[in-house]
Amino acid sequence: MTKKLFYLLILFFSITSTNFAQQLTDSIEKAKKNPPEIEKIYLHTDNNYYSIGESLWYKAYSVYAYTNQLFDHSKILYVELISPESKIISRNITNLEGGLGHGDFILADSLGIKPGTYQLRAYTNWMRNYGDDFVFKKEIQIITPNEEKAIQTKENNTKAISKDKKDNPKLENTPEIIVDFFPEGGSLIEDVISNVAFKATDSYGNPIEIRGTIFDANEKQINLFKSVHDGMGKFIIQPEKNQKYYAKIITPNNNEIKVTLPDVQKTGYTLSINTVDEKKVVTIKTNTATLNQNPNSDLTLICTTRGITYFQGTQTLKDTKLSFILPEENFPEGITQLTLYDNQSRPQSERLVYIEKKQNIDISLTPEKKNYSPKEKVNITLTAKNEQGNPLVANFSIAATDTNGVNENFDDGINICSYFLMASDIKGKVHNPNYYFNNSNPRRLFHLDLLLLTQGWRDFVWKKFPNLNENKNFKVEKGITIAGKVENLFGTTVKENNLVQMVLLNKGNSIMLNDTTDVNGKFEFNNINFKGTATMLLNTKNQKGKNSGEFILDSIYNQPTTIDFKGYKFLNNQENKINLIKANLHNKNILFNIPEENQLKDVIITSKKKKEDSSPSQYGFADYTYIPEEKGPQYSNIFILLQVAIPNITASANSIRFNRYNGPALIIVDGAETEISVLSSIATDDIAKIETIKGPGAAVFGSQGANGAILIYTKLGKGINSSKKVFHSVTMPVNGYQNTRYFYSPDYSKPNPSENNQADIRNTLYWNPYIQPDEKGNASFSYYNNEVDTTVNLNLEGITNNGIPIIVQSSYQIKK
Template sequence: MTSKRVCQFFTTTLAVFFCATTLHAQKLDASLAKLGEEYQQERAYLHFDKGAYTPGETIWFKAYLQAGIYPSDISKNFYVDWTDATGLVLFHTATPLLEGTAKGQYEIPATYKGQIIHVRAYTSWMMNFDTVFLYNKDIRIVQPKDAVTTAKKVDINLQFLPEGGDMIAGLKSRVAFKATDQFGKPVFVKGKITNAAGEEVVAFAAKHDGMGVVDIETKAGDKYTATYNTPDGQTKTVALPDMKATGATLSVNGIGGRRSFLVERAADAPENLKTLYVMATLQQQLIYRAKVDLTESAAIGGSIPVGNLPSGIVCITLFDANWVPVAERITFVNNHNYEFKPTIDVVGDTRKRAKSFIDIDVPDTVAANMSISVTDIGVSPDSTDNIISHLLLTSDLRGYIHNPAFYFRNESDSLQQYLDLVMLTNGWRRINWEDIANNRMPTLKYRKDSAYLSFSGKVYGATPIQIRETGSINLIMKSRDSSTNLNFLPLRPDGTFSDPNMLFFDTLKIYYQFNKNKDFASRVAVSFSNGLLPTPYKVGDLPPSYNIVVFDTSGNTRMRQLALEQARLTKLLQGTTLEGVTVTAKAKKPLDILDEKYASGMFKGDGYQFDVMNDMVAQSSFSVFQYLQGRVAGLQINNTNAGGTPSASWRGSNTTFFLDEMPVDAQQLSNIPMTDVAYIKVMRPPFFGSFGGGSGGAIAVYTRRGGDVKSEPGKGLDSKEIAGYTKFKQFYSPNYAVGDSRHDQPDVRTTLYWNPYILTDPKTHRITLEFYNSDITKKMRVVMEGMNKEGRLMHFEQTID
C-alpha cells in the first residue's frame, strides 16, 4: 500500500492538533510529508524452518517485507548474503518478491567448520538508508565436535541514558541504565550513584534484563558517578553523562491508551526555549503536534491520544522556537491490533512414519500469506524473536534487543513497563530532523526495484552508423535444463538492447549473432546484465555475534547425535552398495583426463592446469592473457604495452608461448577466441621444451578438437553466460502411503515439513496439510507465521507429544 493510505489512516486518529502558523513549520510539514511519501522505508523478517543446523543441511526460509504498516509493494527483488563469522560471503541468494514475500534456501557445505552462519537480507531500496536496519541474524551451526569452550570472565558494560537525551542542571532528570556482558547479553547490576563530593544521591538496581531507571535531582556544576560490583567481587565505577548548563527536558509516561508528557525548562533558559513544539511520528507519518508555551511557567504537560493508532514505535520530538530539536523520546504503542488469528487444528501422530494433519481456517475477508514448519522438538528452537516482535519492534531499533518476543506474550501492564525500558535504552534515528528542516532528502545510490529481473545488454566498440546498419541482435538462450528460446531484440542508437518481460532462474548460456552483419560480433564487445545487485565478496561491519551458544544445550546435543547417526547410516549404505566390488584403479581427475588427451612429450607432467571449456570466467574473457592474469603465482602478465601486444614474464625472464604445442608469438596467442580454447597449461620455469632452456616458463594453449562440444543450437556463435534468480529447490516430504525406493533408507529428518506458501482468500479460506513422521521423532514443534493484505501478522506455535 502507498504511504498516502497510511497517512490518511493516521490523520483520522488525531484528537488534538495545534496548527503552527510559522513558515518554518509549514516547510517542515512539507518535507516530512515528502519523506513519508517518496522515501518510505522497508522492514524485512525471515522465517526459518528451525533454529539450528548441521553441516550439509539445507536452510529453508520465507521472507516477509513491510513498508509502513502494510506489505511492501516497493521492491520486486530480494537478496540474502550468507556469510561466515568474518563476513566472507559463502552464497548469495536473489529471489523475486510476491506481494511482499519471497522464499528460498541455502545448502550448507558439508565441509563447513564454523559455529555460525550470518544472514544479511535486504532489498536494493533498503540499501539507500542506514544499513543498521537491514535484517541481520546469526544461525547456529552444530558441528559433530564443537570447539571446547571455557567460561569467560564477565566484562560488564554499564550505560546511563538520560530520558530525552540530556541531563539539565537544576532539573529533575530521569535516567535509564542498561548493563550487558561482552556478548551483548543482559547482566543484573546494582549499586549507587554519588555526586562530586562522594555523597550518595540514589541507589539503583536492574528491574528487567539488566535495565532500570533512576530519578536524579541535579545541581548546577555537579558531576555524578555510578559505583557497582562485578560478579567476581570487583568494585567498578562509571561516570554519568555530563549535564548541560541550561536547556529543556522531555519526559513521557510510556504505558496506557494515552501518552502523557511533561516539558520543563531551566529557570535561566534562553528565549528560544520558552516557546517549544512537540511533534510525534509513527512510520515517518505525523500523528500529533502541539505548541508548548513556557513564557510564564517553567513546566507544562500534555497528552497524546494513541488508543486508535497502529501498534509500533512512536517518536516524540521536542523542538525549540526555531524548530531545532532539543530532546527526543521513543515509546511503544501496543494496541494489540496487529494480529489476525486463523483457527489451527493439529492432529499429530508421533509414531514411526505415521501421518499427521494440520487444518487451517482463516475466516476473514482478507487474503493471507503464511508459512509453516514442523520440526523435531529436540532441535534447538529460536523463540526469542518472531514475525510480530521483529517487524513491530527490533527492525526499528539500533543494537541488540534481548528476547524481543517476550514483550508480546500477553497484555499485562508489567510487560508494557519492561518494554518502556527497552525504549529508554535503545537507539532510534529514522528521521534526521536537520535534513528535514533544510528539505534534504536521503541520497539514493540504488535504484528502486519496481520491476522483476530484467534482461539487457550493450554493444561496445561500434559507431552509431554501424549500429543502425546492423539493426538487431539475434539471441539463442539455453538454460541448464537444456530448454532453448529464441529472441530478436532491436539495437538502440547507443548500442543497448533489452527485454523487460524476460524472467529466468539459475544460469543462461546466450549465443548471439547480429542480424544484418554476421561478422559484426568479431569486431565488437557485447555485455549482458540481469539488472540485479552484484554478489558481494565480503560483508563489512557485521553486528556482534549475539546468538553464539557458548555452552552446549540439550537441543544441540540431540542435533549432534542425529547428524552423527545420519553420517553413520550414509556410510553404511555406501558400504552395502559397494559390497563385492573390487577397486582396481584410482579414478582419474578431470584435469588429468584433459592432460592425457591434449599434452604430449615434454608438455606432460607438472604444471598449472585450466579447464577452459567448463569455466564460466574463461568464456567471458577477451583473451588468454586476460584470463591468466593473477591466476598463477609468479607469472607476470602485462596487457598494457604501448603497441597493444601483451607480454608475460617469470622471474624476470620472458615466457614462451605455444599453440597446440607449436611455438607462437604473443600477438598470435592473444587473437585466439576463448570459445576456441579447450585447455591451458602453464609450465613452471625452467621448461626445457622451450628454446634456450625456458627460464621464463611456458604457456601452452590447446584448441578444441572434434567431440569436445556436442552439437547444440548456437554452436559456432559467440556466447556468454548470465546468472538469473537463485534456483528454487523443492522440499522433500516423503509420502509413505505409496511405494518408493527411497523409503528403504532410515529416516532421520529433523525438519519433517516445510511449506513457505500457504495462501488463503475469502473463497478458499480453509486448507488441510498432511505430512509423515520420521523414524526418530517422538515430539514435534509446529511453527506457523504469516501476514495478510492489511499488514496484520500471525505467529502460532504448538508442541505435539
C-alpha cells in the same frame, strides 16, 4: 482522569501559533502524498539450527515500510549466506512476485561449511539507496552432531575494565564491559528531575547484569541502581547546579569500574513518558533559567511512526512542567518517535515509545491430535478470521521441526512480528527481540521501554524524512537486465546504431529481443524473467546489416554490499542450547545405529565431483586447486566464482586479496601477469582451473608475490586476449532466478523400499512457504512424522493484506 479532561489537554496542546509549525505541516503533508518507496524484507526460515548437509529453506516477505503491507516493487532479492570469517559462501537470486518469494541453501561441505555462527542476509538493489538500515540480517547456527566435542564450553574469562585500556595493556585481548547512560529525552538539566536509563554489554554485544551507586563530585551518594533485564535498568536523579556525577559499578565478577554520567546542561527541555491507568502521559519539563531566557517561547511536538506524522502540536510553555495524554488511537502499532522543537526549528528533546494495538484477528493452528506415532500422518488445520468471524486475507509460511530436546514454547530470536514492528526500526543488534512480543512475559512492555531508552535510532534513516526521494543512485530491479556495449573491433571507439539481437534458450523456451546501441554504444534488455541457467546468444550488425563490432558485457547482477558480520562469543544459555541440540542429534544417530550418510534427508540431485587434481603447478605445488565441475553451478562473473572457489579470499572488481594479507594478490592468467580491470572479460565457463600459491611458495614470483598469487588457466590456454575476442557474436550460459526446489517429505502410505532402508530422523519434517486461507478463512495440510520420540514445534508466520504481521505456534508429541 476524566474523559473531558483528556480531550481538554489534547485541545490545549494542539493549538498552532507559529509560522514554523505551519511550515513543518506543509512539508509533512507533501511527504505524505509522495512518500519514498521504501522496502523492508523479512525471511522466515524453517529452523535456526542446522547440521552440515541439510537444507536451509526460507520465505521472503517484502513490505512497504510505512504500512507493512506486501509491496510489489523490486523483483530481484539478493539472499546471501555469510560464514563466520565474513565471506559470502553462497548467493541466491530470488524472484519476488507481489512482495513474496522463496528459496533454499544446501549446506554442503563442498561450500566450506563448518560448525559456527553464520549470517543470512537479504536486500534488494533499491534498498541500497537507504544504506544499511533495512538490510535483513539473521544469525543461524551450523553444528556437527557426530563429533563428541564439536562445541567446546568456553571459559568465562570476561573481566570488567573501563573503555580506556591504556592503563592496563595486559587486558588488550580481554572482553571488556561497556556501560552507557542515557538521560530520558537526551540531556540532564539542572534542577529537573529525570530518568536515566543504562545498558551494560560485553565487547561482543552480549548483555551483562550489573549493580552500582551514583555519586556526585563531592562523593555524596545520590542513588542506587541495578539492571533488571538484559543489562538494562534506570534510576531517577535531580541534578544540582554546577555539579557532576559518576557511577561506581559492580560487575558479575565483583570487580569495580567507574563511569562518568553525561554532563549536566544549565538550560534545555526534556521529554518523559509514564504509563498511568494504561494511558501514556507525555511530560515536557524545563527549569526556571530556561524560562527566563525564553519567555513565552513556542514549542512544537511532532510524533511520527516509520516516518509518517500522526500527531503534531505547538504550545507556549509558561511553566516548568506540562503534561498531556498521548492519543494512541491515532497511531499504528510500532515504535513512535516524539521530537520536541523550539521556535527556531532546533530539536531539543526526543523520546521513543512503543504503541501496542489489540488486533482484530483470531488465528488458530491445530494438529488433529496431541500425540502421534512415529511415521504417522499428521493433519493440521489452520483457521484465520477476524473477531466478527469473517475470513482473513493473508499469506503464511509454516515449518514443522524436531525440537531436539529444546522444548521451549517461544524462541527469543527473531520473527516476523518482532522484526517488522520493532527490530527493523532500531539501530544495531537487538538481543532476543521476540522476548518483547511474548505475552507470557508480564514485564515485557516495561523492558521494551528500557530498550527504547537505551538503543535509540539517532542516525536512523527516518531522521532524513521527508527528503528521502532525493539522490537515488540504485535502480529498482523489475527483472533481470542484460546489458553492455558494442565497440569497434580495433580500438575502443563505440558502435552507434548497431542492431543487437538476443536469444535466450531456457528449458525448451526461447526469448527473442532486439535493441539498438545509443551514442555510447550501449544496449540494454530489461525486465527479463527466467529461472535456472539459460543459453544466451548475442549478435550485432551495423546499419548496413553486416556483422560488425565486439561485445563488452556488463555484470548481470549487482556486486554484494559490504559485509559487517563477525563471529561473536555465545552467552551460556545459548551455548547450552547448542550443546543440547548437538547431543540429541548425536544420540539419534546412536539410537538408530546409523552413520550420518544413511539418514533420510532432502533429495538432492548433483553431478559427480571431479577427482581432485594433484599434479604440480608450473610454479611448484599449489596451496589450493579448484577445477570447475562439468555440470556444476554457473556464476555470473569471475569475481563471484573466485569468492566461492577459493577459501579465505575477498574478490570484487576493485580488489582481489587473501584475507591474511592487506595488499592485492598477484593475478596470472595462462602464464601472463594480468590486471584486475580486464578479468571481467573472462567468461566463467572458459575457466579450466584455478590455483593459489601463498606463503613461502610465492617466493618464486619475487616481491610481486608477497601477498600471494592466483593462477587462472583458461580452456584455450591463450590468456586474456583469447577470452576477450568474442567479436560480433557471443554464446554463453547466464543464470536467472534461483531454480527453487520443492521440499521433500516422504509418503509412508506408499511403499518405497529405498526409504524403508533408511532411518528417518529428519529435523525439519515439513516446510510450506505458501499457505493462504480459502474464502471461509480455512486451510489444511498434512505430512508424515519422522521415527523419533520427540516434540515437534509448528511455527506459522505471515502477514495480512492490511499489514498485520502474524505468528502462531503449536506443538505435539511423537511417541512409540
